[in-house]
Amino acid sequence: MRSAPVGGGCSSGRGGGGGTVVERRIWCTFFGLVLWIATFVRLLRDLFGYVDDVFSWELADKLETYEPYGEVYPAKQVALLKLWDEVGIPHEKHKQLWGFRLEIIGFDVDTRTMTITMAVTARDEFVRALLTFAVAGQHRKLKEFQQLAGWANWAFNVYPLLRPGLCEVYQKMRGKAKPDAPIWVNKTVEQQLKWIAGHVRASDGIVMLDSVEWGLADADITLYTDASFAGMGVWVPDMHLGLQCVAKDAKEKGIFFYEALSVLSALEHILTHHGRAFTRVAILCDNSNTVDMFHSLRAQPKYNGILTSATDLLLAHKAQLRVIHIPGVQNIVADALSRFDNAAAVAADPDLTILPFIPPRLTLGAIQL
Structure with missing residues (x-):
């Protein structure tokens, strides 16, 4: 018996997918209901549908015979085929694929190397x-x-x-x-x-x-950021380092712009100023809009340069970023630094060294081809 949590992939194809726009909408509505039954009635978890294809995973040792085809398939795949038979959905033997490596919606998915290519x-x-x-x-x-x-x-x-x-x-x-x-x-x-x-x-x-999923406990370095109408503050507790910068035209640009820019500044500083590779960077921030922006990687045009600049940094340094929300009461040092209340910042971190910083220049969304 394999101990690996993912033993193989399976993809059940019904075939088809053409027709008019109305016919495709009807099919998607109907098939969505079938997948709901599979998930919540037959308890087949982690089913993913794409038009008329379904793919999932199964443990390598959980195999069963599907009698109509006289073939062995992953147990979850057999259960889904039986549901299709019961509902009356036609399917074809040559479309019932499974293995450690499959092509799914045009990508090569390999459960042994845990890669999508x-x-x-x-x-x-x-x-x-x-x-x-x-x-x-x-x-x-x-x-x-x-x-x-x-x-x-x-x-x-x-x-x-x-x-x-x-x-x-x-x-x-x-x-x-x-x-x-x-x-x-x-x-x-x-x-x-x-x-x-x-x-x-x-x-x-x-x-x-x-390397896709990781949490705060897995981070190589953790930073705190905050912004006010006076400036931006960054705190690196492991280094007892505080950074601050004046926020020019803060009332005109808005506090959200500087909250997001402080996150970018923290990322740029930790990746480029310490001569050490940080693969997983966690930045804690008390502004929920900023957290949402970095999580979704979507922003209004006036803020989008912050995201493209962050992406350039992450790709250049082969790093990953998590921006995590914390309550304002837990962001004392970065808040004090952003307001230039250095006495309060040092009171919270007596070994703190405070330095000025210059925010990185935003990229325009184009690189040399």
Whole structure:
């Protein structure tokens, strides 16, 4: 019996997926109900559906025979096939795949190496599409914007940090409904799409699943940040280090901008100023909007440069970031530093050394190709 928590993958394909828009919507509604029954009535956990394909995982030693096909499959896959028979959903033997390595929605998923990989040909095709689109001064139809956004979101399964590169694309589509409506490709769209293309081209197209999920206890270094109308503060408790900077035009730019900029500044400082590699960086912040922005990697255009700059840092240093919310009462030192109340900061951390810092320059969303 294998002790590995994930022994193999399984993918059950029904076939089809064509038809009119209305027919596809009806199918998705119906199949969503079938998956609900599978999950909450038959208790088949961790089922993932994509149009008419279902994929999941199963322990390697849990195999059963599916009599109609006379073949052995993972137990969860057999249970799902029996449910389809009961409901009357047709399926085909050659589409019932399983093993340690499978192609799922165009990605190579390997449970032994715990990796998801995009093929080189797929990466090259995606990059070509981005660069063809990223030409300022041309008009593109709304449906072309939507197609490119859909393609990019598929690619973000492997390149999740590149989500900020669609910020201006979404802005251009906002409020528009006519598929053939012309939309102007501006300089910002060009820069952001080239930013995505540059990072995809520089990547090996592999995401390591064992490094995706981690918590505060797993962090290599933990920092605290805060901002006020007076300035920004960063506290690195393990180093007894405090950083502070004046917030220029804070009332004009808004406190949220400086809350987010303080997180970026903390990240930039810890990755570039200490001569040590920190793979997992945790930053604690008492502003929930900032936490949400870094978690979703989506922001309004005026804040998006903070996200692209953070992504550039993380990819350049092969680091990961978690921005975690804490109550304001637990953020005493960073709060005091942001208000330049250094006496209060030192009272909380008597060994504290306080230094000024300059925020990093925001990237424009484009890198050299």
